[in-house]
Amino acid sequence: MQKIAVIGAGLMGHGIAQIFAVHGHDVTLVDLDEIILGSATAGIRNNLELMADHDFIAPEQIDAALSRVSTTTDTEKGVNGADFVVEAVVENLEVKQNIFKKLDQLCPTSTILASNTSVISITEIARESEEKKRIVGTHFWNPPHLIPLVEVVPGAETLPETVDATYELLLGVGKHPVKVKKDVPGFVANRLQHALWREAISIVENDIADAATVDECIKFGFGLRLPALGPMENSDMVGNDLVLAIHDYILKHIESSPDPSPLLRNKVAKGELGFKSGQGFQSWSEEEIAVSRKSLQQYLLRVVKDM
Numbered sequence: 001m002q003k004i005a006v007i008g009a010g011l012m013g014h015g016i017a018q019i020f021a022v023h024g025h026d027v028t029l030v031d032l033d034e035i036i037l038g039s040a041t042a043g044i045r046n047n048l049e050l051m052a053d054h055d056f057i058a059p060e061q062i063d064a065a066l067s068r069v070s071t072t073t074d075t076e077k078g079v080n081g082a083d084f085v086v087e088a089v090v091e092n093l094e095v096k097q098n099i100f101k102k103l104d105q106l107c108p109t110s111t112i113l114a115s116n117t118s119v120i121s122i123t124e125i126a127r128e129s130e131e132k133k134r135i136v137g138t139h140f141w142n143p144p145h146l147i148p149l150v151e152v153v154p155g156a157e158t159l160p161e162t163v164d165a166t167y168e169l170l171l172g173v174g175k176h177p178v179k180v181k182k183d184v185p186g187f188v189a190n191r192l193q194h195a196l197w198r199e200a201i202s203i204v205e206n207d208i209a210d211a212a213t214v215d216e217c218i219k220f221g222f223g224l225r226l227p228a229l230g231p232m233e234n235s236d237m238v239g240n241d242l243v244l245a246i247h248d249y250i251l252k253h254i255e256s257s258p259d260p261s262p263l264l265r266n267k268v269a270k271g272e273l274g275f276k277s278g279q280g281f282q283s284w285s286e287e288e289i290a291v292s293r294k295s296l297q298q299y300l301l302r303v304v305k306d307m
Helices: 011-022 034-053 060-067 075-079 093-106 160-172 189-205 211-219 231-238 240-253 262-269 286-305
Strands: 003-007 026-030 069-072 084-087 112-115 135-140 149-154 176-179
Touching (some): 003 075, 011 026, 011 060, 011 069, 011 135, 026 034, 026 075, 034 060, 075 093, 084 093, 189 262
Parallel strands (some): 003 026, 003 084, 026 069, 112 135
16 A cells, blocks of 8 residues: 555644654645645654654665645545545534545545544444445544554444554554554553543542652552553562452552543633633643643653654
8 A cells, every 4th residue: 555645634644644754655644725735744754854863764764754745625636545534523523524535436445434433433433334344443642753652443334455554554653553443432452541540530539649749659550560560460470360359459448430520620621721721720821831841852852762
């Protein structure tokens, strides 16, 4: 599969386009907004220059990769001849269903159609399409050009061959794809992530600890070992009998509500959105926001380079 099309040129879309372009694929980036397309091209250049500065790629690869990326506001033109199409638009089921219905009509049956949704069921996204067998989930993580993981998720009617071909394509562009066995909302990683976030928010809501302390307990505690020791391996390491004994006691005391936290709802209602507003679970100055973003970027660059 040589020609790639990416629908949606926002943060995730242009990052995904960059991945394929760096690895020699011709990529067409599609968006209805010319301004977003212009920003996407600039964003790709900035990312590539940063990666060259940290020796991920050679400087001469920057212009070579950019030369493989074209942009258009015309979806039909953008997907013409594409072997693999990735949708990376807003997380709205109806919008995604309409896009895939259109792609299903525009693309030959040999073209694989992938969604970068982070939580929405692939089966539901494919519902309005005829050729459901070639629709698959490919959940890249932000920032996609740095985080290796991509969850490959089949819908109810996705062919195993579609999953296998997608997996091999992602492997070939330097990602770490994993095959999710069943299509459930949130797939694997976001179910794990939001189980943690639900408990973290509950701890703050119930005045067990403040937000900064919650983050410190993760950053300076079990979070340090997570890149080397996942929870299932950890359970085997300490002994499943010990894990069972702990769960017999602790699980009844852990947050289990199926609804979002009232504290979270209240903060959103008051406009306390976090970095966006300068106030969330903590207060954030522009300088603190910049430091947080840069710290994350530098950490990812360092860790990924050592992988």
